[in-house]
Amino acid sequence: MSLRFDLVLESAGWLAQGLAMTYFVALVSIVVGLALGLIFATARSSSLLILRAPAIVYINFFRGLPLIAFLIWLYFGVTVAFNFQLSALSAGIACLSIQASAYLAEIYRAGLQAIPQAQTQAALSLGLTPWQAFRTVRFPQALRVIFPAIGNEFIGLIKGSALVSVLGVFELMRSTQQRVLFYQLPLEFYTTAALLYIISGIGIGRLFLIIERRMQT
Amino acid sequence: MTESEGFVLELRDIHKSFGDVHVLRGIDLKVRRGEVVAIIGPSGKGKSTLLKCIDLLEVPEQGSVIFMGKDYVPSARHRGLKLRANADLRNLRTHIGIVFQQFNLFPHRTVVQNVMMAPMLVLGMKETEARERSVAQLEKMGLQDKTNAYPSTLSGGQQQRVAIARALVMEPQLMLFDEVTSALDPELVGEVVNEIQRLAEGGMTMLVVTHHIGFARHSGSRLVFIDEGTIVEEGPPGDMLDHPREARTREFLRRILI
Numbered sequence: 001m002s003l004r005f006d007l008v009l010e011s012a013g014w015l016a017q018g019l020a021m022t023y024f025v026a027l028v029s030i031v032v033g034l035a036l037g038l039i040f041a042t043a044r045s046s047s048l049l050i051l052r053a054p055a056i057v058y059i060n061f062f063r064g065l066p067l068i069a070f071l072i073w074l075y076f077g078v079t080v081a082f083n084f085q086l087s088a089l090s091a092g093i094a095c096l097s098i099q100a101s102a103y104l105a106e107i108y109r110a111g112l113q114a115i116p117q118a119q120t121q122a123a124l125s126l127g128l129t130p131w132q133a134f135r136t137v138r139f140p141q142a143l144r145v146i147f148p149a150i151g152n153e154f155i156g157l158i159k160g161s162a163l164v165s166v167l168g169v170f171e172l173m174r175s176t177q178q179r180v181l182f183y184q185l186p187l188e189f190y191t192t193a194a195l196l197y198i199i200s201g202i203g204i205g206r207l208f209l210i211i212e213r214r215m216q217t
Numbered sequence: 218m219t220e221s222e223g224f225v226l227e228l229r230d231i232h233k234s235f236g237d238v239h240v241l242r243g244i245d246l247k248v249r250r251g252e253v254v255a256i257i258g259p260s261g262k263g264k265s266t267l268l269k270c271i272d273l274l275e276v277p278e279q280g281s282v283i284f285m286g287k288d289y290v291p292s293a294r295h296r297g298l299k300l301r302a303n304a305d306l307r308n309l310r311t312h313i314g315i316v317f318q319q320f321n322l323f324p325h326r327t328v329v330q331n332v333m334m335a336p337m338l339v340l341g342m343k344e345t346e347a348r349e350r351s352v353a354q355l356e357k358m359g360l361q362d363k364t365n366a367y368p369s370t371l372s373g374g375q376q377q378r379v380a381i382a383r384a385l386v387m388e389p390q391l392m393l394f395d396e397v398t399s400a401l402d403p404e405l406v407g408e409v410v411n412e413i414q415r416l417a418e419g420g421m422t423m424l425v426v427t428h429h430i431g432f433a434r435h436s437g438s439r440l441v442f443i444d445e446g447t448i449v450e451e452g453p454p455g456d457m458l459d460h461p462r463e464a465r466t467r468e469f470l471r472r473i474l475i
Contacts, residue, residue, distance in 0.1 A: 122321035127311035
């Protein structure tokens with residue numbers, strides 16, 4: 001058996017397009033997830049039951065729902081039943097963002113809890129508003145604590161985005177599958193895709209580590 | 218704001234519990250402008266809680282905290298739409314400086330940023346002005362080389378002096394010190410006590426919770442002994458340290474002066 005990685009190399013542009021889409025999906029999802037997650041983390045920690053209860057339901061619902069089930073339910077179930085248009089890309093990003101926000105909400109909560117109450121008290125004692133104390137004292141410190149966990153979540157999204165291929169989004173997995181069908185070279189192409197995912201994960205891990213070190217100084 | 222009958226601060230019948238533990242059981246205390254009130258007493262018997270109640274970081278269940286003629290407890294208890302109440306509390310806290318046992322500096326900000334934060338966010342100063350004022354305050358305390366350092370690189374004594382500078386830069390009417398030397402190595406206590414002594418001599422009104430009997434004797438205009446959540450005895454420091462009236466005061470002094 002001779003391996004034809006030369007044909008993989010010829011498809012580099014094609015695969016790069018898929019990889020770019022993978023990064024795009026993961027990046028948008030982490031940004032939306034971080035924003036949504038903070039909202040739900042805040043609601044989750046609220047003393048008001050009317051805010052806390054929905055947040056707990058949201059977090060537990062989307063944390064427990066398998067991503068593939070969520071994707072198929074939204075794209076092939078909800079859109080058809082309620083008769084509205086949603087592109088495969090939008091549906092994919094929506095599912096990834098929502099699931100990420102459920103995880104991130106708990107990550108935020110853990111990070112915020114790690115910051116001693118005394119820090120907030122010191123800020124309030126200077127006359128800062130509770131919001132200013134949160135924004136300038138508690139949150140930035142919590143962000144440092146949870147930064148590695150955010151990195152993990154981002155790598156998780158890169159991997160999770162592979163599932164979006166079932167909706168037909170042309171990301172790395174989908175573009176690889178198409179080449180496999182075209183050349184009939186599953187081993188070469190799937191190996192390449194796997195390596196690209198792994199290298200991406202390592203790269204992102206390193207990037208987060210560098211930023212983390214910068215933040216410590 | 219007006220002072221009521223010359224008192225900067227008046228506490229009336231302050232009660233505070235945590236769960237079943239009744240920490241403060243009716244504290245009455247009046248503080249005149251320029252007075253240095255030293256508070257002593259056994260650990261865990263409500264002294265720190267009292268200071269937090271004055272700043273309303275803890276809200277007493279009962280009693281009044283009257284600062285410059287206004288009772289702020291109703292604002293702290295306020296429920297519902299809190300804007301007005303929050304503005305009241307900010308006003309109180311802006312005029313009262315508090316320094317904690319554990320410094321509580323913001324570790325993610327440099328020394329000067331720690332000091333600048335409140336002038337900018339609370340007083341609305343421009344960055345250059347706030348920095349100038351903060352650096353001047355730090356210079357007064359001999360910390361000019363440390364302005365751009367992070368708190369974790371400083372000694373405990375230096376950190377505590379930064380915390381004092383952070384409170385003083387707001388030009389408070391009243392300073393609260395909560396066992397500010399208790400977390401320090403013995404050789405670092407002096408520099409912090411000196412700073413507080415200098416403030417006392419400068420006429421700052423202050424409440425100083427301390428185990429430092431020497432400071433209480435020499436810089437205090439009044440000494441207050443708190444035990445079991447009540448004021449057991451108060452009076453001029455010299456008299457009280459040499460001739461305590463109450464048995465509990467005698468017992469406490471005997472134990473700590475051994």
